[in-house]
Ligand SMILES: Nc1ncnc2c1ncn2[C@@H]1O[C@H](COP(=O)(O)OP(=O)(O)OP(=O)(O)O)[C@@H](O)[C@H]1O
């Protein structure tokens with residue numbers, strides 16, 4: 001009985017915290033300059049948080065070491081851009097300069113976003129058929145290979161009428177084109193990213209805590225036992241792979257919205273490694289860890305460490321600060337994290353109100369004990 | 378309906394040059410407790426793995442409730458390398474190689490010799506997860522909690538199973554933090570959660586003291602009655618085997634060397650000989 005009450009209280013706390021976050025965001029967006037670096041970091045951070053959580057669903061919760069994330073983001077980004085681009089732009093001269101665009105339709109932002117996920121999921125379902133029969137390292141290599149093949153395919157001349165070849169796509173519906181429904185007022189872009197990512201992450205969390213999530217964890221912990229208890233390995237792996245790719249696709253689409261232009265060359269293996277790094281730093285098997293690490297990673301990369309790249313910041317006549325130095329410091333920080341927090345920031349735990357309450361309870365006790373004067377050893 | 382629950386016919390499992398199970402035929406009938414015994418490395422676990430779809434046997438057939446569930450004959454490279462018997466007998470039977478989950482779905486559940494609990498999960502979750510297979514739900518309904526009634530049923534049944542096994546007080550502990558004997562109990566509970574008709578136990582009493590072994594024997598009889606089970610077990614504790622099983626099969630080097638009631642087996646010179654060879658490690 002008590003447990004259920006606690007659960008209700010926790011849910012209330014979470015709801016209040018989320019509502020507060022969204023209100024603060026809204027107020028910030030209405031009052032602060034929209035070009036502030038803070039917004040850039042938050043937008044990109046939350047987009048990466050989604051793809052990191054989707055990767056964690058595979059690597060952390062199902063135990064499938066897959067490295068195809070950038071490939072599925074690429075599919076999502078392209079699907080979104082191509083579908084949401086106005087027909088007049090496609091048929092005009094400005095984007096598809098060297099090709100006649102073959103896709104003569106234009107969709108709204110939401111249908112394009114959903115389809116970005118769906119197409120990524122369809123590709124994942126096909127790729128999963130051969131690939132998911134492989135184990136650990138082989139699976140990683142195969143998914144990495146497929147992601148690279150996808151990138152090559154999208155850059156291929158013959159695909160030009162669809163993908164515009166290796167050239168950039170632009171003038172599609174980016175973040176500034178999002179309107180508040182039934183009005184012509186612009187939707188606050190950071191809030192939009194938080195809403196879409198938030199809903200997607202919430203769905204993944206619901207999945208992880210469902211009966212299927214338990215089956216995924218069973219496969220991760222012991223495949224042979226999972227199979228012996230009636231869990232169809234292939235079906236569940238494929239399911240996890242497809243769902244993960246669906247959300248990677250959506251995250252790719254949002255990245256395209258955020259960037260204003262999109263090009264296949266961007267979705268290299270290095271991007272997958274960045275996401276993997278976020279997952280590892282946050283903690284393999286922790287959704288909150290992935291979210292926290294994603295913001296930290298993007299903030300360091302885009303903001304906090306930027307001063308290291310400016311040679312004008314050098315003092316003492318030592319010329320160590322120069323373009324690229326940021327990456328050196330960044331690598332060192334990552335090495336320190338991996339060495340000293342080998343399980344990442346959160347390990348495989350999640351943020352929980354119970355732990356916070358316990359922390360404050362301990363804190364109170366300590367304070368009370370020190371007031372009493374008697375150190376109890 | 379006949380009484381045969383499990384029937385193995387000429388099952389041979391050959392790994393490279395090692396014939397781990399050699400032309401094994403046996404039968405387990407409804408409501409029986411049947412034991413499979415033999416010295417270390419005799420091929421007992423391998424026989425279980427051939428039934429449960431972990432291995433594809435090289436030759437032979439397995440029937441469950443008179444339905445053919447596993448079938449194979451030597452083919453490809455194995456055609457030349459095959460060292461067993463009856464290589465031609467099943468050539469006209471279409472090979473059937475089910476995955477372990479398909480076998481479990483039919484109603485055959487098992488435990489493992491080297492305990493295989495899900496280590497990141499609690500005692501409760503270990504049993505609950507085994508209920509996944511039979512739950513009426515799909516990934517959509519489960520994610521969006523449209524299966525609340527089904528989920529509730531799974532929770533209640535899991536609690537009932539844990540209660541029955543005296544594991545309820547440990548329900549929120551990590552499965553691997555339990556003492557060894559209780560982990561074995563939990564594995565049985567987890568297997569029962571898949572709602573089997575035939576339960577395969579691989580050395581359920583391994584590592585238990587005489588008192589615990591006796592308790593386990595009583596417990597096996599008890600769940601057999603309660604869930605209307607048939608039990609096929611591998612066991613090294615002779616007192617358990619002799620006291621609780623209806624019939625015994627003895628294998629050595631993969632081959633069946635004796636079968637019969639406990640009394641017959643105890644008097645069988647072949648069995649004594651097979652066991653004397655390894656008697657000093659008991
Ligand atoms: N996957 C495998 N590959 C090769 N050889 C195997 C394999 N599995 C089992 N064997 C061999 O088959 C033989 C029988 O092994 P098995 O595990 O079935 O014995 P067991 O009767 O269960 O013994 P124990 O009492 O020690 O559990 C052994 O010689 C073993 O080395």
Ligand SMILES: [Mg+2]
Nearest residue numbers: 421422423490
């Ligand atoms: Mg064995």
